[in-house]
Amino acid sequence: MTEKAEDRKPLLSKKIDKFFTGLANAWNFVRRFFKEVFIPPYEFKEVVHQCYRIGVESLPLIALTGFIVGIVFTNQSRPSLSEFGATSWLPSLISIAVVRAMGPLVTALIAAGKVGSSIGAEIGSMKVTEQIDAMEVSATNPFKFLVVTRVLATTFMIPVLVMFTDFVALMGSFLSVNANESVSLTTFFVQVFEAISFLDIISSVLKALLFGFTIGIVGCYKGYNSSKGTEGVGRAANAAVVMAMFLIFIEELLVLQIVNAIRMM
Amino acid sequence: MRGENKRSVIVGIFVFVGIAILVAGILTLGGQQKKFVKAIHLKAVFDDIGGLQTGNNVWFSGVKIGTVRKINFYGDSQVEIEMNVEEKVVDFIRKDSKATISSDGLIGNKIIVIYGGTTVAPPVEDGDRLESVMPLDTDQMMETLQVNNENLVEITGNLKNLTSKLAEGEGMVGAALTDSLLAESFRAIVRNLDQASINSNRMINELNSFTSKLNQKGNLFNDLVTDTTMATDLRQSMESLKEAAANSEEMTQKLSAITDKFNDSSNSMGMLLNDPEFAETLKSTMENADSATYNLNRGMEALEYTWPFNKGFKRKKKAEEKVNN
Numbered sequence: 206m207t208e209k210a211e212d213r214k215p216l217l218s219k220k221i222d223k224f225f226t227g228l229a230n231a232w233n234f235v236r237r238f239f240k241e242v243f244i245p246p247y248e249f250k251e252v253v254h255q256c257y258r259i260g261v262e263s264l265p266l267i268a269l270t271g272f273i274v275g276i277v278f279t280n281q282s283r284p285s286l287s288e289f290g291a292t293s294w295l296p297s298l299i300s301i302a303v304v305r306a307m308g309p310l311v312t313a314l315i316a317a318g319k320v321g322s323s324i325g326a327e328i329g330s331m332k333v334t335e336q337i338d339a340m341e342v343s344a345t346n347p348f349k350f351l352v353v354t355r356v357l358a359t360t361f362m363i364p365v366l367v368m369f370t371d372f373v374a375l376m377g378s379f380l381s382v383n384a385n386e387s388v389s390l391t392t393f394f395v396q397v398f399e400a401i402s403f404l405d406i407i408s409s410v411l412k413a414l415l416f417g418f419t420i421g422i423v424g425c426y427k428g429y430n431s432s433k434g435t436e437g438v439g440r441a442a443n444a445a446v447v448m449a450m451f452l453i454f455i456e457e458l459l460v461l462q463i464v465n466a467i468r469m470m
Numbered sequence: 471m472r473g474e475n476k477r478s479v480i481v482g483i484f485v486f487v488g489i490a491i492l493v494a495g496i497l498t499l500g501g502q503q504k505k506f507v508k509a510i511h512l513k514a515v516f517d518d519i520g521g522l523q524t525g526n527n528v529w530f531s532g533v534k535i536g537t538v539r540k541i542n543f544y545g546d547s548q549v550e551i552e553m554n555v556e557e558k559v560v561d562f563i564r565k566d567s568k569a570t571i572s573s574d575g576l577i578g579n580k581i582i583v584i585y586g587g588t589t590v591a592p593p594v595e596d597g598d599r600l601e602s603v604m605p606l607d608t609d610q611m612m613e614t615l616q617v618n619n620e621n622l623v624e625i626t627g628n629l630k631n632l633t634s635k636l637a638e639g640e641g642m643v644g645a646a647l648t649d650s651l652l653a654e655s656f657r658a659i660v661r662n663l664d665q666a667s668i669n670s671n672r673m674i675n676e677l678n679s680f681t682s683k684l685n686q687k688g689n690l691f692n693d694l695v696t697d698t699t700m701a702t703d704l705r706q707s708m709e710s711l712k713e714a715a716a717n718s719e720e721m722t723q724k725l726s727a728i729t730d731k732f733n734d735s736s737n738s739m740g741m742l743l744n745d746p747e748f749a750e751t752l753k754s755t756m757e758n759a760d761s762a763t764y765n766l767n768r769g770m771e772a773l774e775y776t777w778p779f780n781k782g783f784k785r786k787k788k789a790e791e792k793v794n795n
Contacts (some may be wrong), residue, residue, distance in 0.1 A: 256481045264484065365488030372491050398495075398502045402525065406495060 232425045238356055241349050246356050253360030259320045260365055267315050271370035274311050275377025277301060285450065292386055294306070296393045297400035299378040304401050308364075308371040309409050310457060313416035316363055317449040321424040324355050325445030328428025329438040337429075352429060356421035364410050371409070408464045416453050423449040434437030497675045509536060509554040510596040514569035514582070517551045517604060522571055522580040530584045538582060548621075555580060566591040596743075609680045713775040 279299055279468050286292050328351055331337050340347040379393045387394075424445040431441035500506045500556030503525075512713040519541065528536040536555035544550035555563070570769050572583045584600065593601070635641055639648035646652055734740040741748045773779045 253478045253481050256485070261480050261484050361485075364484055368488040368491040368495075371495075394498065395502065398499045401499065402503070403496070403499060405498065406492070410492070410605045 230430065231426055234352075234429070237348060238353060238422060241346070241353050242357065244349075246349075248350055251350060251354040252357050254436075255354050256362050257285060258323075259316070259355075259358045260362035263316060263319055263362075263366060266319060267312055267366050268369055268373045270311055271308070271374040272377040274412035275299065275303065275374035276377075277402050278307065278374075279378040279381040283381075293388075293396075294385065296378070296388065296396035299331065299382075300400045301399035301405070302376065303371055303374045303378070304405050304409055306457070306461075308374060309367050309412045309416060310369045310453070311374075312363060312413065313420065313453045314397050314450060316359070316417070317420050317446055317453060318368065320359060321420045321445045321449040322442040324359075324421065324424030325428040325431075326438055326442035328355075328425055329441035330364045330428075330435075331435050332429060332431050332441075333437055339435050348429075352422075352425040355425055359421030360386070360414055361418040361423075363420065364413035367409060367413040386464075387402055404468060408460065412460050413457050419452045419456060420449045423452060445467060464468060474555055503537060510594070511539065512553045512555050512563075512569075513550055513597070513599040514553070514602040515544050515548050515550050515599065516571065517548055519551065520571055520580060520605065521581040522551065522582070526580050527574065528555060528582045528584065530555075530559060530563060533559075535563075547618060551582065555584075559591050560595075563594045564588060564591040565594055565598060567594070567600055568603045570671040570724075593608050604666040622793075758767055758795065 211431060217225075239317070279295060282295060282298055286294055286298065305311040328337075337347045337351070340350065375394075375397060379388075379390060382388050383390075383394060427441040427448065431437040433440075488656050497506075522538060522541065524538050524541055526538045527534050528538065536553050536675055537550055539554045540552035542550045542552070551569075563584055567584050567587035569582055569584050572581055573579065574581050634645045636647055639645055646656060683689065686692060687696075694704075732739050735744045742752070775782045
């Protein structure tokens, strides 16, 4: 069947046809996920296991990154604000930056690098070693067991990780602000929450859900469709990271437009 | 199995903490933005709200008491602001309070400020409309500032011209600042003025002393000013002087008439003084008289030695010698 398709004359060009075929496959993959996710049996244990791997095991790395981001962003913003004598606005500036954009984005990018690549490599190696075929033979739905569980885990763990990142980044920022501007923790958090709104928090959570879903689905798709032996596994892992990061930025841009439109209403 | 259970618990804790952070954030945000407190709605109508937005803060006496709930157009072109105000502060806001639009800091967000109000008026109630006071228009302020700037530019331009002229030594002040000779002259003037002031000081002191002496009782000048009797005497003296002056005037007139007559050659004195022919005749007469006197003198001397007159002369001489001894 595949050979027959290859023999066919390309519709537009070989590369364009390949791109759209890939898009259609991805769409089918996503559609299959939404179909499988609601059909029992539910693999709760595997979901919890993946949540542990994706959420708990990623926490130290993501928390450390968030902490550093908080300190660095505060220290980088200080000179610009001090030119206007407005260093008292640092907590507000940092809270807007962290809650609206940097928290979800940094978490998603780190998770894409750590989790996305591991999902792509893991499922890819299972694919090339025909473990997925073996699962099918043993009456286990590999898509449900491997893909649905991982995508659910990333989708729900990234927002939780974002909460941790936001908190840790704000604490890092507080340390810097406290050391330089002698601002108390209460004043700092009063200013932090004065600058943000419910829309910021809601959009941040929704964005994190979207980013988590993207990381999971891209990692699984690339791994599930890997080929050509161990080389294909490496490619799948690499492509999972690159594609996930690219899509995260695109989504960030789109969500920003939508949120701004809502904010203007 | 035990490992899986442990893992589940850790995931549960992890998710719980994450959600706890989210909930804490939401509650803090809600508390800070007064989302979960009982509130009443107040209204105010403005001509121009200057970019005020829904969600902006409402302040009363510098305390945040609510947020802007709704912004609607009202009437022809006015804007009605509906505010959520905490129910617990309602007792402090009176019906005659005013609302205006201000900003949180110099470049901060727009805010509604409620102020004023007297205890005579009752507290506000849900749906009340506060009297609005239009805020200072930044554009108008900028226009005024622009005029000030233009004036300032003109003033600084004039000042520049003035200082450049001063620096170049033009004009009196410029010369005074740059010309060393003029400066020296000025210094001399100032020294002289200084000396003059010292002198005038001394003079004033002396005048003081003098006038104090004049003011002493018994002094002529003091009497002149204060003694009424002397004033009467003086008045009489003046009258006498006037009379004397009148007499002297009359005398002068008479003298003038006499001199006029002297100048007239028709009378004997006038002829004596003015007629040259008469003068010549008088001169020749006088010469003749002199010559006659000389001859008479010689005649008299001859008589001294002539008899019988010589005896008389001898007796006179002897009497004179007797008197001298």
